[in-house]
Amino acid sequence: MRTVLVLGGTAEGRALADELVGGLRVVSSLAGRVSAPRLPVGEVRIGGFGGVAGLVGYLRAEGVSAVVDATHPFAGGITANAAEACRVAGVPLLVLRRPGWAAGAGDDWTWVDSPADAAAAVGERRAFITTGRQGLAAFRGGVARTVDPPEPPVPGVTVLLDRGPYTVAGEVALMREHRIEVLVTKDSGGSMTAAKLTAARELGIPVVVVRRPPLPDGVEVVGTVAEAVEWVSRGSGAG
Template identity: 60%
Template sequence: MARHLLVLGGTTEARALAAALAGSPLRVTSSLAGRVAEPRLPAGEVRIGGFGGPDGLAAWLRAERVEAVVDATHPFAAAISGNAGLAAAATGVPLLALRRPGWTAVAGDRWHPVADLDAAAAALPALGRRVFLTTGRQGIGAFAHLDGLHFLARSVDRPEPPMPADLDVLLDRGPFNLDGERALLREHRIDVLVTKDSGGAATAPKLTAARELGLPVVVVQRPAPPAGVPVAESVPTALAWLGARGFGGPGDDIR
């Protein structure tokens, strides 16, 4: 029977990991939450939908004889990451968090780090009146109570209430380029950007465009992975971790 690996998440890194393992003797199952109507599917076996909390995930790991889990969910998917940590501890299945590095401010950036979306909403009135909101459709409700501000929200799928009264929605999916982000900010006369520290190159051009225009950027800080879970910042490092556990070639230590 092939050794079974569960990859949690539909991120760029999750798809790249599944692609790297395609054609190997492993059984690789990628699990997607099902929150995006038309997700980009990874290579190999795909499961869509929740597990029913940590107990449900633990039961699935046992039933499917999973021997390792890579949590490659979005850096802000704290609930599933927490469930994965609890399920791995309950079953003794090795768990790795695959997290792309966060963004780093450079000279010229006007970043305002905040702890969460509520803090981002509280900071906005003092920073601008025309807001480019790039925190995902599920977080838009945190800004619904703000009056006197115009919001442009970009998301893959249309958000649902509650939403700000003065809101335009742009349905789009990255990767985005710098010329497009410059034009978008100018066209909509944006004077403040709100983003999560998702990291990665696909959505980073908005930060460069905001820097060039001298715009303030409210940056929601990412949650930490569950305590005690090793972290890989790249797919090659994740493959090395798997290799060290007999899922491939010789591996390197996870930092």
């Protein structure tokens, strides 16, 4: 049975595994950064490969015929390693990336390149920080929402432990309760955490948005699970 490696950890990765399991051997690889991840169907491995060389060795040892990178849009290091490893091993690679968010009527967005730039843009305003644990140390105050607590704790930052999906009503109530003056987010895209953007618009709260890291040159990219399934089905991912 042909083997497809899905670099996952996202809703898209889980949905893709659902679609592919049955006709193929599907192995989903999760980075292991979340203590209790939502697991996809099929085989699952958790943890890194040991860089490019380790991933090349895995692809060859497991007879992987294709790789679909369905990691988070900000998992730039994993994507770069996958592109290089697949090039070395001669294995087809597809990057599945949900479309990013776009400002709409009534939005007040400021785009920045990093969490440190976001912290500088926030200034002295009370921020609702939804960029995850990585980069949280750049902030000196505000309220941060994460799945797992930051290690070490960040002085001055109140941490709320929660996991989406979220509702607009819930996000409005949270921002009012904590007297939020500015929202900080990565351009993650998707619907699971988009309610905060609608809530910020309704409350007239500005948003600082961290841009996605660039993709490696030459990789093939699609935006939906259906397109990824079609890529595998037409033979691109079947070896």
